[in-house]
Protein backbone atom coordinates (compact mmCIF):
# COMPACT_ATOMS: atom_id res chain seq x y z
CA UNK A 229 0.00 0.00 0.00
CA UNK A 230 1.19 3.45 -0.85
CA UNK A 231 1.69 5.78 2.08
CA UNK A 232 -0.29 8.98 1.57
CA UNK A 233 0.07 11.10 4.72
CA UNK A 234 -2.50 13.82 5.29
CA UNK A 235 -5.14 12.15 3.15
CA UNK A 236 -8.56 11.76 4.88
CA UNK A 237 -9.24 8.19 5.94
CA UNK A 238 -12.13 7.67 3.53
CA UNK A 239 -9.61 8.00 0.70
CA UNK A 240 -7.17 5.46 2.09
CA UNK A 241 -7.28 1.70 1.62
CA UNK A 242 -5.20 -1.21 0.45
CA UNK A 243 -6.47 -0.90 -3.13
CA UNK A 244 -7.55 2.76 -3.02
CA UNK A 245 -5.45 5.60 -4.40
CA UNK A 246 -6.05 9.29 -3.78
CA UNK A 247 -5.64 12.11 -6.27
CA UNK A 248 -5.35 15.48 -4.59
CA UNK A 249 -6.56 18.56 -6.43
CA UNK A 250 -6.90 22.21 -5.53
CA UNK A 251 -10.55 22.00 -4.44
CA UNK A 252 -11.28 18.30 -4.21
CA UNK A 253 -9.64 14.99 -3.38
CA UNK A 254 -10.80 12.11 -5.54
CA UNK A 255 -9.92 8.52 -4.77
CA UNK A 256 -10.35 5.34 -6.73
CA UNK A 257 -10.51 1.69 -5.71
CA UNK A 258 -9.72 -0.48 -8.72
CA UNK A 259 -11.07 -3.57 -6.95
CA UNK A 260 -14.55 -2.04 -6.82
CA UNK A 261 -14.73 -0.49 -10.29
CA UNK A 262 -17.37 -2.07 -12.56
CA UNK A 263 -16.10 -0.29 -15.65
CA UNK A 264 -19.44 1.38 -16.21
CA UNK A 265 -17.55 4.42 -17.57
CA UNK A 266 -19.93 6.91 -15.96
CA UNK A 267 -16.87 8.83 -14.87
CA UNK A 268 -15.13 9.09 -18.25
CA UNK A 269 -18.43 9.96 -19.97
CA UNK A 270 -19.42 12.46 -17.32
CA UNK A 271 -16.15 14.38 -17.01
CA UNK A 272 -13.63 13.35 -19.67
CA UNK A 273 -11.19 16.11 -18.66
CA UNK A 274 -11.05 14.67 -15.16
CA UNK A 275 -11.26 10.95 -15.87
CA UNK A 276 -9.14 9.80 -18.79
CA UNK A 277 -7.96 6.21 -18.78
CA UNK A 278 -5.42 6.97 -21.53
CA UNK A 279 -3.60 9.47 -19.33
CA UNK A 280 -1.35 9.01 -16.29
CA UNK A 281 -2.40 9.87 -13.72
CA UNK A 282 -5.84 9.02 -15.10
CA UNK A 283 -7.68 11.21 -12.59
CA UNK A 284 -7.07 14.99 -12.76
CA UNK A 285 -9.22 16.44 -9.93
CA UNK A 286 -8.78 20.01 -11.24
CA UNK A 287 -10.08 19.17 -14.73
CA UNK A 288 -13.57 20.46 -13.88
CA UNK A 289 -15.25 22.50 -11.16
CA UNK A 290 -15.56 20.93 -7.73
CA UNK A 291 -19.36 20.76 -8.13
CA UNK A 292 -19.01 18.95 -11.45
CA UNK A 293 -16.51 16.43 -10.08
CA UNK A 294 -18.75 15.77 -7.08
CA UNK A 295 -21.79 15.26 -9.35
CA UNK A 296 -19.97 12.81 -11.62
CA UNK A 297 -18.50 10.84 -8.74
CA UNK A 298 -22.06 10.62 -7.40
CA UNK A 299 -23.02 8.68 -10.54
CA UNK A 300 -20.32 6.03 -10.04
CA UNK A 301 -22.42 2.90 -9.48
CA UNK A 302 -19.81 0.84 -7.68
CA UNK A 303 -18.46 3.08 -4.94
CA UNK A 304 -15.03 2.85 -6.56
CA UNK A 305 -14.84 6.63 -6.69
CA UNK A 306 -15.04 8.89 -3.67
CA UNK A 307 -14.69 12.64 -3.49
CA UNK A 308 -14.40 15.24 -0.78
CA UNK A 309 -13.70 18.93 -0.79
CA UNK A 310 -10.25 20.05 0.29
CA UNK A 311 -10.63 21.59 3.74
Ligand code: SF4
Pocket residue numbers: 260261262263264265266267268299300301302303304305
Ligand atom coordinates in the same frame (compact mmCIF):
# COMPACT_ATOMS: atom_id res chain seq x y z
S1 SF4 B 1 -17.96 5.32 -12.86
FE1 SF4 B 1 -17.12 4.13 -11.17
S2 SF4 B 1 -17.48 2.01 -11.74
FE2 SF4 B 1 -17.69 3.24 -13.59
S3 SF4 B 1 -15.67 3.19 -14.56
FE3 SF4 B 1 -15.78 5.03 -13.29
S4 SF4 B 1 -14.91 4.36 -11.34
FE4 SF4 B 1 -15.43 2.52 -12.45
